[in-house]
Every structure is written in structure tokens, then in C-alpha cells.
Amino acid sequence: MMSRSRPTIDVSACLLDPEQHPGPGPLCWATVFGTDHPVELEVGSGKGLFLASAASQNPAHNYLGIELSRKYARLAAERVVRLGVSNVRVWPGDARAVLARLVPDASVRAVHVYFPDPWWKKRHKKRRVFTAALLASVVRALEPGGELHVATDVEEYFDVIRTLVAAELRLVELTVPPCKEPEHDLDYLTNFERKFRIEGRTIHRALYKMT
Numbered sequence: 032m033m034s035r036s037r038p039t040i041d042v043s044a045c046l047l048d049p050e051q052h053p054g055p056g057p058l059c060w061a062t063v064f065g066t067d068h069p070v071e072l073e074v075g076s077g078k079g080l081f082l083a084s085a086a087s088q089n090p091a092h093n094y095l096g097i098e099l100s101r102k103y104a105r106l107a108a109e110r111v112v113r114l115g116v117s118n119v120r121v122w123p124g125d126a127r128a129v130l131a132r133l134v135p136d137a138s139v140r141a142v143h144v145y146f147p148d149p150w151w152k153k154r155h156k157k158r159r160v161f162t163a164a165l166l167a168s169v170v171r172a173l174e175p176g177g178e179l180h181v182a183t184d185v186e187e188y189f190d191v192i193r194t195l196v197a198a199e200l201r202l203v204e205l206t207v208p209p210c211k212e213p214e215h216d217l218d219y220l221t222n223f224e225r226k227f228r229i230e231g232r233t234i235h236r237a238l239y240k241m242t
């Protein structure tokens with residue numbers, strides 16, 4: 032019988048190997064991307080819809096997705112390779128550690144945190160990615176005028192994030208531009224945004240800028 036498995040896609044140009052960057056020094060973006068274009072980070076990039084859309088719409092920016100799940104990191108890299116864009120890299124690993132240890136100071140144009148896992152149970156809340164420590168890393172990483180974009184369907188988590196950011200005087204809140212009406216299946220910010228908008232859930236969004 033013929034095999035139905037899909038041919039393996041070579042993701043080596045997109046999916047980074049943390050073993051090749053053992054640290055402890057920070058990453059060099061020009062080495063990671065091969066250009067010195069502005070860098071945007073996505074924390075928890077899932078299957079990579081945002082990375083793929085943003086990178087094809089903004090070819091003069093570089094995008095790094097940081098994704099804890101190896102499986103999703105690979106899926107995101109496959110999506111990007113299939114699309115044929117060269118300005119995306121995916122780092123399989125914990126965004127908290129990457130931001131704390133490997134991102135150079137004031138080197139990032141934007142950080143995107145979309146639909147972070149809520150970890151509802153009290154004993155699991157420490158697994159949440161958006162904490163005071165992550166915010167401190169984001170503030171250190173952003174260049175002057177750099178942006179932090181957040182979206183979540185979880186009101187309680189959104190309140191936590193807004194309270195944390197409100198205490199950080201270097202970030203000012205901006206009005207979030209209205210989101211466009213999707214015309215097709217890939218016309219959403221992320222996979223989770225698509226799911227939640229179709230379900231009719233309220234989505235909480237915030238945008239902050241570094242002074």
C-alpha cells in the first residue's frame with residue numbers, strides 16, 4: 032500500500048536549535064536572521080499563524096516565535112517554510128528563559144503575547160507565562176518606542192496583565208486599533224483568535240508603547 036505520510040519539510044533554516052546557542056551571552060539578531068532588520072518577538076507562537084501573516088505583510092521586519100511545545104514549534108516552522116518567507120525563526124523553548132537570558136537589551140521593536148494559556152487551577156497558575164518577571168524582561172528587551180501587544184479571552188488574566196503593566200511607568204497604554212473583519216480562514220490574528228471569535232467570545236486586547 033502507498034504511504035500517506037506527508038513528505039518531510041526541511042525546516043532547518045527556520046526552526047532554531049537551542050543547542051547551537053548555549054549562551055550564556057545574548058543572541059546576535061543579525062546572525063539569527065542574516066539581516067539587521069527590526070525584530071519582533073511572539074511569546075507562545077503556537078502553530079504560527081501570526082508569524083506567517085505578519086512576516087509576509089512586513090518583509091522588512093524579522094520575527095522570532097518562541098514556543099514551548101516542540102510539536103507546535105515545528106508546525107509553525109513548516110507553515111513558514113511552505114509560505115516561502117525568510118524573515119521568521121522559531122525557537123522551541125520557554126519564552127520566560129529566552130527573554131530573561133538571550134535577548135539583548137533594547138533590541139526588539141515589538142513583543143506579541145496572544146492568548147497565553149490561562150492555567151485555571153490555583154496550583155498551576157505559576158505556569159503562566161505573563162508574570163512580573165516576564166514583563167521586566169520585555170521592558171528590558173524593548174527599544175525606545177517599542178510596543179507590547181496583548182490579547183486574551185480570559186478577563187481575569189487580562190486584569191492581572193493590565194495591573195502588572197500599569198505599575199511599569201516606562202510603558203504607556205495606547206488605543207488598540209479596531210480589528211478588521213476576517214474575509215477568510217487565515218484572516219485572523221492567530222489560531223486561537225479565530226476559534227474564539229467564531230465562538231463569539233469577548234477578546235480583551237491591549238497595546239503599550241515604551242517611552
Ligand SMILES: C[S@@+](CC[C@H](N)C(=O)[O-])C[C@H]1O[C@@H](n2cnc3c(N)ncnc32)[C@H](O)[C@@H]1O
Pocket residue numbers: 074075076077078097098099100103124125126127145146147148160221222223224
Ligand atoms: C493558548 S495557546 C495560543 C497560541 C497562539 N498564540 C494563538 O493565539 O493561537 C498558548 C501557547 O503558548 C505556549 N506556551 C505556554 N507556555 C509557554 C512558555 N513558557 N514559553 C513559550 N510558549 C509557551 C503553548 O505551548 C501554546 O502553544
